[in-house]
Structures are given as C-alpha cells and as structure tokens.
Amino acid sequence: xxxxxxxxxxxxxxxxxxxxxxxxxxxxxxxxxxxxxxxxxxxxxxxxxxxxxxxxxxxxxxxxxxxxxxxxxxxxxxxxxxxxxxxxxxxxxxxxxxxxxxxxxxxxxxxxxxxxxxxxxxxxxxxxxxxxxxxxxxxxxxxxxxxxxxxxxxxxxxxxxxxxxxxxxxxxxxxxxxxxxxxxxxxxxxxxxxxxxxxxxxxxxxxxxxxxxxxxxxxxxxxxxxxxxxxxxxxxxxxxxxxxxxxxxxxxxxxxxxxxxxxxxxxxxxxxxxxxxxxxxxxxxxxxxxxxxxxxxxxxxxxxxxxxxxxxxxxxxxxxxxxxxxxxxxxxxxxxxxxxxx
Amino acid sequence: xxxxxxxxxxxxxxxxxxxxxxxxxxxxxxxxxxxxxxxxxxxxxxxxxxxxxxxxxxxxxxxxxxxxxxxxxxxxxxxxxxxxxxxxxxxxxxxxxxxxxxxxxxxxxxxxxxxxxxxxxxxxxxxxxxxxxxxxxxxxxxxxxxxxxxxxxxxxxxxxxxxxxxxxxxxxxxxxxxxxxxxxxxxxxxxxxxxxxxxxxxxxxxxxxxxxxxxxxxxxxxxxxxxxxxxxxxxxxxxxxxxxxxxxxxxxxxxxxxxxxxxxxxxxxxxxxxxxxxxxxxxxxxxxxxxxxxxxxxxxxxxxxxxxxxxxxxxxxxxxxxxxxxxxxxxxxxxxxxxxxx
Numbered sequence: 001x002x003x004x005x006x007x008x009x010x011x012x013x014x015x016x017x018x019x020x021x022x023x024x025x026x027x028x029x030x031x032x033x034x035x036x037x038x039x040x041x042x043x044x045x046x047x048x049x050x051x052x053x054x055x056x057x058x059x060x061x062x063x064x065x066x067x068x069x070x071x072x073x074x075x076x077x078x079x080x081x082x083x084x085x086x087x088x089x090x091x092x093x094x095x096x097x098x099x100x101x102x103x104x105x106x107x108x109x110x111x112x113x114x115x116x117x118x119x120x121x122x123x124x125x126x127x128x129x130x131x132x133x134x135x136x137x138x139x140x141x142x143x144x145x146x147x148x149x150x151x152x153x154x155x156x157x158x159x160x161x162x163x164x165x166x167x168x169x170x171x172x173x174x175x176x177x178x179x180x181x182x183x184x185x186x187x188x189x190x191x192x193x194x195x196x197x198x199x200x201x202x203x204x205x206x207x208x209x210x211x212x213x214x215x216x217x218x219x220x221x222x223x224x225x226x227x228x229x230x231x232x233x234x235x236x237x238x239x240x241x242x243x244x245x246x247x248x249x250x251x252x253x254x255x256x257x258x259x260x261x262x263x264x265x266x267x268x269x270x271x272x273x274x275x276x277x278x279x280x281x282x283x284x285x286x287x288x289x290x291x292x293x294x295x296x297x298x299x300x301x302x303x304x305x306x307x308x309x310x311x312x313x314x315x316x317x318x319x320x321x322x323x324x325x326x327x328x329x330x331x332x333x334x335x336x337x338x339x340x341x342x
Numbered sequence: 343x344x345x346x347x348x349x350x351x352x353x354x355x356x357x358x359x360x361x362x363x364x365x366x367x368x369x370x371x372x373x374x375x376x377x378x379x380x381x382x383x384x385x386x387x388x389x390x391x392x393x394x395x396x397x398x399x400x401x402x403x404x405x406x407x408x409x410x411x412x413x414x415x416x417x418x419x420x421x422x423x424x425x426x427x428x429x430x431x432x433x434x435x436x437x438x439x440x441x442x443x444x445x446x447x448x449x450x451x452x453x454x455x456x457x458x459x460x461x462x463x464x465x466x467x468x469x470x471x472x473x474x475x476x477x478x479x480x481x482x483x484x485x486x487x488x489x490x491x492x493x494x495x496x497x498x499x500x501x502x503x504x505x506x507x508x509x510x511x512x513x514x515x516x517x518x519x520x521x522x523x524x525x526x527x528x529x530x531x532x533x534x535x536x537x538x539x540x541x542x543x544x545x546x547x548x549x550x551x552x553x554x555x556x557x558x559x560x561x562x563x564x565x566x567x568x569x570x571x572x573x574x575x576x577x578x579x580x581x582x583x584x585x586x587x588x589x590x591x592x593x594x595x596x597x598x599x600x601x602x603x604x605x606x607x608x609x610x611x612x613x614x615x616x617x618x619x620x621x622x623x624x625x626x627x628x629x630x631x632x633x634x635x636x637x638x639x640x641x642x643x644x645x646x647x648x649x650x651x652x653x654x655x656x657x658x659x660x661x662x663x664x665x666x667x668x669x670x671x672x673x674x675x676x677x678x679x680x681x682x683x684x
Contacts, residue, residue, distance in 0.1 A: 054610075061610045062580075225605050238404075244609045261599045263567050266617030267586050268396075268403045273615055275608030 002042070002081055005030055008101035009314055011066045014058055018252040018322065023056070024315040025069070034105055037085045041078035041094060041104045041111070043311070043334040047125040048318040049074065049159075051277075053251040062277050071099035075125050077114065078104065079340040088113065091339035095124045102311055102334060116342045119296060126159055126329035127303040128292055130278055134245060135163035135221075136288040137281040140171075142243045142274045143219040147172035150215050152232055155223030156197060157184035157304075159329035160245060163292075164221045165194050166301050173219070176212045178228055180324040187327060192302055200228045210235070224249045226257070233262050242273030252322055304328030311335075344384075344423055347372055350443035351656055353408045356400055360594040360664065365398070366657040367411070376447050379427050383420035383436060383446045383453070385653070385676040389467040390660040391416065391501075393619075395593040404619045413441035417467050419456065420446065421682040430455065433681035437466045444653055444676060458684045461638060468501055468671035469645040470634055472620055476587060477505035477563075478630040479623040482513075484585045484616045485561040489514035492557050494574055497565030498539060499526035499646075501671035502587060505634075506563045507536050508643050515561070518554045520570055522666040529669060534644055542570045552577070566591045568599070575604050584615035594664055646670030653677075 005028050012025040034040050052074060055066045066072050076098040080088045085108030088094065096111035098104040114121050119128060126132060138160075145151045151168040155161040156177025165188065168175045177188040177197040188197040196212035198205060209231055216237040222229050225247030233242065250257040266272065281288065295301040306326040308317040311334045321330055347370050354367040376382050394416060397408045408414050418440040422430045427450030430436065438453035440446040456466050468474060480502075487493045493510040497503040498519025507530065510517045519530040519539040530539040538554035540547060551573055558579040564571050567589030575584065592599040608614065623630065637643040648668040650659040653676045663672055 062612070222605065225603060229605070244605050246609065247603070247606050250603065250606070257603045258600050259603045261567060261589070261592065261601045263564065263571070263586050263615075263617070264589050264592070266615065267588065267619065268617070270404070270618050270622050271616070273605075273608065274613070275605070275610070276612050277609065280612050 002031060002040075006102040007311060008071050008099055010069050011056060011072055012069070014068065015056055019053070019056065019315075019319060021315055024072075026312070029101075031103055032105055034082055034084050037108050038105055039080050039085055039088050039094075039108055039111070040082040041098065041106055042081050042338065043076055043078045043098070043102055043104065044093070044337055044340075045077040045122055045125060046100060046314065046332045046334060047075035047129075048314065048321060048330050048332060049131070050246055050248045050251060050321050052318065053322075062279065071101060073097055073099055075130060076104070077121050077125060078111075079337050081339065083108070091341065093121055093337075093340050093342070095129070100314060116340070119293070121342060122305055122307075122329075122331055123296070123303070125331060126305060127163055127296060127301060128289060131159035131329060132163050132292045133281070133285060133288045134278045135160045135167060136292055137278065137284070138243045138245050138276055139164050139167050139219075139221055141281070142276060143221055143241050145171045145173040145219045148174070149218035150174045150176065150213055151219040151221065152176045152178065152213065152217050153221040153223070154178040154200075154228050154232070155246070155248060156188055156194070157327055158223060159326075161221070161223050162188070162192060162303065162328055163301065166192055167295075168219070169193055170295065170300060174215070176209075178209070178224075178232075184327060187304070191304075206231055219243065221245060222247075226250055226259070230259055230262075233265055236265065236269055236271050238269045238271070240269060240271040242271070244273055244275035248322065306330045307333050309333050344373060344382075348444035349653060350413050350441055352411050353398060353414055354411070356410065357398055361395070361398065361657075361661060363657055366414075368654070371443075373445055374447055376424055376426050379450050380447055381422050381427055381430050381436070381450055381453070382424040383440065383448055384423050384680065385418055385420045385440070385444055385446065386435070386679055386682075387419040387464055387467060387649075388442060388656065388674045388676060389417035389471075390656065390663060390672050390674060391473070392588055392590045392593060392663050394660065395664070404621065413443060415439055415441055417472060418446070419463050419467060420453075421679050423681065425450070433683065435463055435679075435682050435684070437471070442656060458682070460635070463684060464647055464649075464671075464673060465638070465645070467673060468647060469505055469638060469643060470631060473501035473671060474505050474634045475623070475627060475630045476620045477502045477509060478634060479620065479626070480585045480587050480618055481506050481509055481561075481563055483623070484618060485563055485583050487513045487515040487561045490516070491560035492516045492518065492555055493561040493563065494518045494520065494555065494559050495563040495565070496520040496542075496570050496574070497588070497590060498530055498536070499669050500565060501668075503563070503565050504530070504534060504645065504670055505643065508534055509637075510561070511535055512637065512642060516557070518551075520551070520566075520574075526669060529646070533646075548573055561585065563587060564589075568592055568601070572601055572604075575607055578607065578611055578613050580611045580613070582611060582613040584613070586615055586617035590664065648672045649675050651675045
C-alpha cells in the first residue's frame with residue numbers, strides 16, 4: 001500500500017572538508033498526485049558515487065552544483081506505482097536520474113524501462129550503467145591499451161576500477177591494481193584475474209609497486225590522485241597515457257593540494273594525460289553498453305556490489321566511499337519491490 | 343691560416359643547481375689530419391639551448407647525458423677547411439651536431455650542406471632549425487589551434503616561443519605571450535603581432551594575465567613550467583590542450599619542485615596535456631622545414647637572434663638562458679668565415 005508521505009534527502013550545508021550527517025536533511029513530504037504523461041515511482045535502489053562530492057561545492061564545473069535545501073539527485077532504480085503514460089504500467093522497473101527520495105514523480109520521457117530478465121536490475125547502476133561506461137570509454141578511448149602493455153589502475157576494487165582492470169585483461173595487457181586492503185588485493189587477483197595488486201596503505205607500497213611493474217607503466221587509469229598517483233607517474237614509459245577519471249583522495253580536502261610537479265616526466269617520455277567525464281561520450285553510450293552487456297553475458301566480466309540496506313543509511317553509504325569501505329559498486333537498497341516481478 | 347691547435351669545451355662536473363664557469367673546462371687540442379670521407383670543419387656559430395642542462399645530469403632521459411671530461415655537443419654551423427669527401431669542398435657551409443670546439447673533424451655523412459643564398463645561415467640553428475621545428479610540431483600536432491581560439495605561450499620571446507606565437511597567429515588564434523621584461527613584451531606585441539603579452543615578473547601578473555584572456559585558454563604551449571604554468575592551467579577551457587615543451591624554471595632546481603596538483607582541473611574540463619621532444623617528429627622534419635621556410639620567404643615569420651661574440655663566452659651565453667637574457671635564439675659567434683662566401 002502506498003503511504004501518504006515519503007522522505008527525501010536535501011543538502012543542508014555545503015560541507016567544508018569531509019561531509020557529516022549534519023550536511024543532509026531528511027524532509028517528509030506528501031505523495032503528490034500525478035499529471036499527464038507522469039508516473040509515480042517507488043525507489044528500490046539508489047546509487048552513491050564519489051563525483052557527487054564535487055556537486056556539493058558551489059563551484060561551476062561540468063555538472064551544476066546541487067542546490068542548498070533541495071533534493072540531492074542521482075541514479076535510481078524504481079518501480080512504477082501509478083502511470084499516466086502509455087509507455088509504462090504498474091510494476092515496470094525504470095532507471096533514471098531522480099531525487100534521493102523514497103518516491104519520485106517523473107515525466108515518462110525522463111526515465112528508461114529496465115528489462116529485469118537480461119541481468120540483475122542493479123547492474124544498470126553499475127557495470128551496465130554509468131560506472132561501467134566510465135571504465136569502458138576512459139580506458140579504450142584515452143588509455144588505448146595494447147597487447148602486452150602494462151595497465152595500472154588505482155581505486156582498483158571500486159565500481160569503475162574493477163571494470164577497467166577486467167577490460168584491460170580482455171585486451172591482453174599486464175594489469176596491476178592499487179587498492180587499500182588485503183581483502184581487496186585478494187579479490188582483484190583471485191576473483192578478477194589481475195596480474196598483480198598492491199596495497200597503497202602498506203609501508204612497502206613503493207617497493208611493492210615497483211616489483212609489480214617490471215616493464216614500467218604504459219597506461220594509468222587514475223581514480224584517486226594524490227601520492228599514489230605520484231608514485232605511478234614517476235614510473236611511466238615512453239608514450240604513456242594517463243587517464244584522469246577521479247581524485248577521490250582530495251575531494252574532501254578544501255586546501256590546495258600540493259605535490260611534485262610532473263610536467264618534466266611527461267616531456268622526457270613524450271607521454272600524455274587527459275581528463276574526461278562520461279558526458280563526453282554521450283553520443284556513443286549504446287556502443288559501450290552493448291559491449292559491456294556482451295562481455296557480461298559471456299562471463300568475461302565479473303562485478304561486486306556493496307549494498308547498504310535502508311534509505312536512512314544513504315548518507316553513511318555515501319561517506320563510506322571516501323574511506324574505501326565498499327568493494328565494487330556501492331548501492332543503497334531502499335525497498336523490496338511491491339509491484340515489480342524481478 | 344689554420345692553426346696547429348684549437349680549443350674544445352668539456353663538461354668538468356655534473357652541476358648541482360645553477361651551473362657555473364667551473365663546470366666547463368677549455369681543453370687545448372692539436373688539429374688532427376683527416377681520414378677517408380672526413381672533413382675538417384671550422385666553427386662559425388654554435389647554438390646554446392635550455393635542453394642541454396638536462397644532458398648535464400647523469401640521468402637516463404630521451405637523450406644520453408653528456409659524458410664527464412668529454413666535449414659538450416650541440417648544433418653548429420661550420421665552414422669546410424679541408425675535405426676528403428666528394429660531397430664537400432673548401433668553403434662549403436655545413437650544419438650538424440658537433441663538439442663545442444673551434445674545429446671539428448666529422449664524417450661527411452654526419453653533416454648537412456647549408457645554402458647561404460636561401461636565408462642567413464644562422465636561421466639553420468633557429469627558426470629553420472631545431473627550435474623552429476620544435477615550435478611547429480608541438481603547436482600544430484599537439485596544440486592544434488583553431489580559428490578564434492586563445493593560444494598562450496610562455497617563454498614567448500625565446501627561440502621556440504616566438505615562433506609558436508607567430509604560427510598561432512597564422513592559424514587565426516588570439517595569441518597571448520608570457521615573458522620576463524618590458525622590452526620583450528613590446529617586442530612580442532609591436533614586432534611579432536601578438537594580441538597581448540604579460541610580464542610574469544610583475545606583481546600584477548595574475549590580474550594582467552586574466553585581462554589578456556577574456557575567453558579563457560584553449561591551447562597552452564609551455565616552455566617554462568612552475569608558477570607561471572599554474573596560473574595558466576587554472577584558466578583552461580573545456581577540451582584545452584597543454585603542449586609541454588620545457589620547464590626551464592626548474593632545470594637548475596635539484597630539489598623536487600612542489601606545486602598545486604592539477605589533475606582535477608583536467609578532469610573537470612576534459613582537457614589534456616602532452617609532452618614531446620623534437621625526435622618524436624624525425625620522420626616529418628622535411629614537411630616542417632618546408633613550411634617554415636615558405637612562411638619566412640613570404641615575410642610571415644620574423645625572428646630575432648641574440649649573438650654573443652667569442653668562443654670563450656659560450657658558458658656565459660648558455661647560463662644567460664636561465665636568466666632570460668636572450669631575445670629570440672641565443673647563438674655564439676665563434677669566428678668569421680675564412681673560406682666561405684656568405
């Protein structure tokens with residue numbers, strides 16, 4: 001039974017440094033009636049992603065900042081509760097960028113139908129969604145790994161990094177992951193087939209890393225930035241490609257982050273680095289999604305999800321990203337389906 | 343008359359920090375007799391270049407380090423004094439990578455004949471030589487300036503920078519130079535046709551620079567690195583291209599050079615930076631040289647030379663590069679021709 005009210009999470013402050021619970025407000029709202037071509041959606045899963053930290057700052061960037069005292073938005077899987085659109089009926093599962101809320105009202109054009117028979121629906125928020133596509137385009141369009149080259153990926157056990165490493169293996173590269181716990185190292189080597197993985201929290205990180213790259217570094221897919229990336233960049237080969245995807249190590253650091261200047265290393269090796277965001281590849285999403293789905297169906301890609309249960313745990317799940325508490329894609333399970341058959 | 347002895351400059355020490363006179367030894371040697379296919383060459387001009395500082399370190403890089411107690415080598419224009427080769431006769435002018443010496447013996451295959459009637463011979467060490475080609479390939483292959491875009495170049499009044507800015511103007515860009523004196527600023531604007539030029543030594547550099555780039559920065563050709571480059575990188579537009587040619591600001595700094603991390607800026611703008619050295623384009627030198635010679639003949643490219651007179655002043659001319667005492671290409675005039683007709 002659909003209740004009369006639902007909860008929605010608003011941005012209460014623009015956090016300085018690491019966000020805390022106080023930066024999130026849970027607002028109670030009445031379930032509205034829906035208009036022409038609209039649907040009432042009940043959230044099943046929501047995605048928390050590192051890039052959202054950037055949107056909490058009042059800084060012009062590639063996406064608009066979140067507005068203060070309005071709902072935070074992100075990738076959501078929901079079931080259709082009521083529909084005023086020919087496109088959808090009750091029990092359909094949809095995927096879209098929606099409010100962090102237990103219910104959403106959306107125009108039917110703004111969400112996509114999800115076929116639960118193709119793969120578990122949560123893949124649409126991970127390996128078959130934005131994080132999988134980010135790995136696919138960043139690695140293949142910028143990194144361009146060749147057979148026998150060495151590909152290093154930081155944040156390797158995360159939602160993007162774990163896919164990057166597996167695609168690099170499919171391309172015949174020697175793949176080295178960097179992650180922050182022995183559990184993650186074991187997962188990368190034993191489950192995902194990485195050639196090596198090193199723990200950046202270890203005192204012997206730099207030596208361990210050098211042992212893992214006997215032929216240097218040809219491609220570095222960088223999710224973290226900071227000192228880990230310094231260590232990698234100092235080992236690049238001629239004509240290396242650095243794919244800049246994220247700098248999670250400094251998202252919560254409000255001070256200017258200082259490090260060694262790296263330009264000389266790029267000159268002496270004729271190497272390049274390029275940043276990107278997934279929107280750069282919007283014209284080509286279909287190609288990427290088909291490739292990822294194909295590999296997944298053939299059993300060539302594996303994925304892991306860390307699922308936190310309960311809408312009220314959303315801030316906690318988000319903040320955990322910055323402590324590396326997730327393995328693979330971090331999701332929040334908001335509700336079991338009432339109408340959808342999964 | 344050819345003397346019996348000549349002087350040659352050897353690297354006496356691997357300098358820590360800024361080199362001094364004591365790092366250079368003037369050695370007196372006897373003029374040898376030449377063998378089959380060899381020529382005896384009398385140096386007219388030699389080129390001093392910032393990249394040579396890198397070769398004084400005992401560090402593996404894109405070129406071999408200079409050897410201790412052996413001759414420093416570089417670009418030289420010389421006249422043929424004696425020839426055991428069909429290719430050359432007395433009075434020919436040649437260009438090659440030779441010892442910093444008043445005389446050289448060289449295999450005829452290792453030097454190229456220079457036609458003094460096409461352009462002043464010193465252009466072969468500058469705008470029609472390595473520095474012109476460096477500007478040409480770096481700007482056009484990596485920077486790819488488009489009509490109406492803003493191109494910024496640091497070290498703008500130097501041998502490479504002054505050519506970069508002029509080629510960018512030929513491509514229809516808004517061109518902004520960064521240099522270190524009012525004389526250089528005036529030269530860039532009044533002589534070379536730059537749209538704006540700013541003095542990085544001024545207290546108001548950052549404000550001056552922002553005024554000069556009302557539409558941001560699309561291409562940055564970087565010869566200097568350091569704080570100047572930080573200021574430029576923080577103003578790049580979406581899809582900007584940073585061409586890394588040199589970091590002269592830190593060549594003499596033996597400590598790790600710290601600065602703000604820049605990766606986030608490349609991510610939020612989907613921008614790239616790439617280092618290069620001229621050797622990357624060896625297969626294509628002819629194309630570049632023809633284009634440069636064409637523009638020069640049409641009067642579309644201007645150049646300046648700073649010529650220091652006297653072989654014994656070579657170390658001084660080299661060290662002056664790091665103080666920015668040159669305008670355009672820095673050369674040393676070693677001798678007037680005895681046999682060549684210029």
